[in-house]
Amino acid sequence: MGLAEIRARIAQAEAAAGRPAGCVTLIAVSKTQPADRVDDVLAQGQRVFGENYVQEAQARWTDRRARHPDVALHMIGPLQSNKARLAAGFFDAIHSLDRPSLARRLAQLGDETGALPALFVQVNTGAEPQKAGVLPDQADAFVAECRRMGLPLAGAMCIPPDADDPVRHFRLLRALAERNGLAGLSMGMSADFERAIAEGATHVRVGSAIFGAREARAQA
Numbered sequence: 001m002g003l004a005e006i007r008a009r010i011a012q013a014e015a016a017a018g019r020p021a022g023c024v025t026l027i028a029v030s031k032t033q034p035a036d037r038v039d040d041v042l043a044q045g046q047r048v049f050g051e052n053y054v055q056e057a058q059a060r061w062t063d064r065r066a067r068h069p070d071v072a073l074h075m076i077g078p079l080q081s082n083k084a085r086l087a088a089g090f091f092d093a094i095h096s097l098d099r100p101s102l103a104r105r106l107a108q109l110g111d112e113t114g115a116l117p118a119l120f121v122q123v124n125t126g127a128e129p130q131k132a133g134v135l136p137d138q139a140d141a142f143v144a145e146c147r148r149m150g151l152p153l154a155g156a157m158c159i160p161p162d163a164d165d166p167v168r169h170f171r172l173l174r175a176l177a178e179r180n181g182l183a184g185l186s187m188g189m190s191a192d193f194e195r196a197i198a199e200g201a202t203h204v205r206v207g208s209a210i211f212g213a214r215e216a217r218a219q220a
């Protein structure tokens, strides 16, 4: 498909939903992609990228970001607490704030350094046992707890179950974000970003539709 087509489809979906042009941020998910594909997308002007692994992101982006200081990097994968310091110092946003222990760690780091990335609360909208995210019925309490810690919450994020109609999950996330005063909605991937935009997504995370199929990678 490629970047130009995805941008065009985002613009169409914004218009179809009666939303302002440019209101949706495209996060190009570059995890496990070969360097030449990433450079190609950079050369086409894309500046917001998503990565799932802290060390892989650092290896790939430290030099590239020095050359392109306007690049913004979003952490979209599960974050171990022992990597929170690295991640908080490196990323512009973290979409996987999913548990109190990580919230406490980030709050500590914020106190210590005076700065934190924008934070999205990840919600396990399908209540899948193997998936990260706070359960929907615990999300309001978790948001309140994060705010008591002084965390800068930018929004909510979800990854719907593969087998389900994603729209139900997008609506659940939107309702949850609205009642908690969270402006950002990180939802929609290659297969369903247009439906997510129709449901109010502010950030779509699109990988394979831009870059092509990912190479297999051992989980780290």
Ligand SMILES: *Cc1c(COP(=O)(O)O)cnc(C)c1O
Binding pocket: 029, 031, 052, 076, 077, 159, 189, 190, 191, 205, 206, 207, 208, 209
């Ligand atoms: C890999 C990944 C994506 C991108 O998935 P595609 O289907 O390739 O668009 C989006 N969000 C998260 C959390 C991911 O891990």
